[in-house]
Amino acid sequence: MTGHLRALVAADQRRPLGRYLAASAGYAVSEGVAFGVLVPLLTALFAGHTATAGRWLLPLTAAAVAGWFAHYYLGSRALRCSSAWRRALYARLGDRLLTLPLGWFDGPRAGEVPQLVIGDVTRVATTVFLAQALIGAVLTPVTLGVFLLGYDWRIGLAALLAVPVVLVALTVGRRVTERLEAAQHAATTEAGARLVEFAGAQPTLRAAGHTAAGRADLDEALAGQYRATRRDVLGALPGQYLGQLGIHLTFTALLVTGLALATHHQLGPGRMVALVVLGISLLRPLDTLVDLGSGLRSCQASAQRIAELLAVEPLPEPATGGVIAHSGIEITDARFGYPGGPDVLTGLTLTIPAGRTTALVGASGAGKTTVTKLIARFYDVTAGSVRVGGVDVRELTSGDLLDHVALVFQDVYLLDASIEDNIRFGNPDATPEQVRDAARRARVDSIVARLPDGWASRVGEGGRLLSGGERQRVAIARALCKDAPIVLLDEATASLDAENEAAVHAALAELAVRRTILVIAHRLDTITRADQIAVLDGGRVVECGPHAELLAQDGRYAAFWRERERARGWRLRAEGAGPAGAPAGPADAPKEGLSVSG
Numbered sequence: 001m002t003g004h005l006r007a008l009v010a011a012d013q014r015r016p017l018g019r020y021l022a023a024s025a026g027y028a029v030s031e032g033v034a035f036g037v038l039v040p041l042l043t044a045l046f047a048g049h050t051a052t053a054g055r056w057l058l059p060l061t062a063a064a065v066a067g068w069f070a071h072y073y074l075g076s077r078a079l080r081c082s083s084a085w086r087r088a089l090y091a092r093l094g095d096r097l098l099t100l101p102l103g104w105f106d107g108p109r110a111g112e113v114p115q116l117v118i119g120d121v122t123r124v125a126t127t128v129f130l131a132q133a134l135i136g137a138v139l140t141p142v143t144l145g146v147f148l149l150g151y152d153w154r155i156g157l158a159a160l161l162a163v164p165v166v167l168v169a170l171t172v173g174r175r176v177t178e179r180l181e182a183a184q185h186a187a188t189t190e191a192g193a194r195l196v197e198f199a200g201a202q203p204t205l206r207a208a209g210h211t212a213a214g215r216a217d218l219d220e221a222l223a224g225q226y227r228a229t230r231r232d233v234l235g236a237l238p239g240q241y242l243g244q245l246g247i248h249l250t251f252t253a254l255l256v257t258g259l260a261l262a263t264h265h266q267l268g269p270g271r272m273v274a275l276v277v278l279g280i281s282l283l284r285p286l287d288t289l290v291d292l293g294s295g296l297r298s299c300q301a302s303a304q305r306i307a308e309l310l311a312v313e314p315l316p317e318p319a320t321g322g323v324i325a326h327s328g329i330e331i332t333d334a335r336f337g338y339p340g341g342p343d344v345l346t347g348l349t350l351t352i353p354a355g356r357t358t359a360l361v362g363a364s365g366a367g368k369t370t371v372t373k374l375i376a377r378f379y380d381v382t383a384g385s386v387r388v389g390g391v392d393v394r395e396l397t398s399g400d401l402l403d404h405v406a407l408v409f410q411d412v413y414l415l416d417a418s419i420e421d422n423i424r425f426g427n428p429d430a431t432p433e434q435v436r437d438a439a440r441r442a443r444v445d446s447i448v449a450r451l452p453d454g455w456a457s458r459v460g461e462g463g464r465l466l467s468g469g470e471r472q473r474v475a476i477a478r479a480l481c482k483d484a485p486i487v488l489l490d491e492a493t494a495s496l497d498a499e500n501e502a503a504v505h506a507a508l509a510e511l512a513v514r515r516t517i518l519v520i521a522h523r524l525d526t527i528t529r530a531d532q533i534a535v536l537d538g539g540r541v542v543e544c545g546p547h548a549e550l551l552a553q554d555g556r557y558a559a560f561w562r563e564r565e566r567a568r569g570w571r572l573r574a575e576g577a578g579p580a581g582a583p584a585g586p587a588d589a590p591k592e593g594l595s596v597s598g
């Protein structure tokens, strides 16, 4: 066991695993001994010395019985070691996932978690079985080699010289097969992906009347898969037979050596046959050895992925954090950039007063979401500070910070559970009355009224059975249920129908009572109702104040506002004059400058 694999064995598992490996070694040697004893037994039998042969039967039987018990013991031990290792890895991964910086889940590795937990852990745990097979494939031939050299150095030497030849033949054959299998696997994956894409695009393609579009890509991928499978089937055969050819040639060479010795009366026929059989037995496990090589490489790759995740450092935090004195937030001269990227915030300063609503506006990519993530400490600023309730977030425990903050994302993720459970998720200790009250205030009760099973209706994975606006209302109810004094909210950009729009606004108004709200505002209504509006540009707050004050400043915000007013007027005219279903105008077009919709 090497490198990352060894590093994944916990201290308390080392001893039982060591015992298991030692027992595997004992078993492998005893197998070699049992084969080795066959030689004097067969020699005596061929020579007609049945009494001598009978005497050799005793150690042979003893070795066979010991081997049987060892095999049984190893089987149950392997299962126990493997499942204990799997449990320990799950526990370590679970602990690590709990302490990973929240920002990690934003990054490219987050998508690998299911593969890591399901595939990689299982693969690493099966190394226990591979290790036993590996030990057998090495130690049994070594033992046989020792016996063979002791019985007849010439046949022993011939068999040992054949080892590298057979190993090279098997390895080359295996490489050829693996390369072809990899190409075939890639082609199959590609064809599968094209098929899924083709199926997924059907509604769009049919709606646009392009039923044949996308078919060419799919046909090409299927043809590629057929070609790769054909190459694999035809090309893998020589690869597979190359190794076998090596073994057969070696068998012939051993037989010729034995026959030559027997012809020159240097070896009896019985002994010659027994030694040749022993020589072949020495070479057989090499096939397994080469097979195990590729299995072991994939286990090591899995171990490396797990080790990399376990090595991700949590953000440092104190054992006992400071005391959050109020629900105001101060961001001072904050700089931040995502790993490997340019700075998104370049010295941002913003005071978010307690109990008030602050709207963040700015062009797409200006860093509005990033500001909320720094407050919830998904990441740490690289310079400057973020203070919540007067305390730097780095001096708070993550538990304390997240107890005070509720997050309502734009792409709300709901659990595939009932609406009630989804709301309770914000506060597992909430009473049924508190849950219903939060739901009522977030206008979720009207959603419940139209669902077939009422409160018990499941919302589907991610909440797919609800509309975007409805999902956000459930998320607001969840935040109300949590009753955190600070709410960070990314308003839905999706266009909402009139009922949802009104309900979301009513829910937001409930949320704003007594709470500090930082809202990434996309709607003019939300912006104008905010106590203050912070305009982000170039990684800084360039203007901050109430709507009327910012308009009076006649700066960036005022320019944006005039633009929106013009767009709204244009839209009203277009709606009044245009044909039914005509585009509504710039209000629905991709936004330039500040990101809001009217």
Ligand SMILES: Nc1ncnc2c1ncn2[C@@H]1O[C@H](COP(=O)(O)OP(=O)(O)OP(=O)(O)O)[C@@H](O)[C@H]1O
Pocket (backbone or CB within 6 Å): 106, 107, 338, 339, 341, 344, 362, 363, 364, 365, 366, 367, 368, 369, 370, 371, 595
């Ligand atoms: N996890 C991430 N890793 C790397 N870069 C990121 C990540 N999240 C955001 N960014 C980049 O940081 C910049 C600011 O992104 P952010 O999401 O904060 O902007 P935004 O103002 O909220 O934009 P929008 O209004 O479009 O949501 C963008 O250039 C974005 O590409």
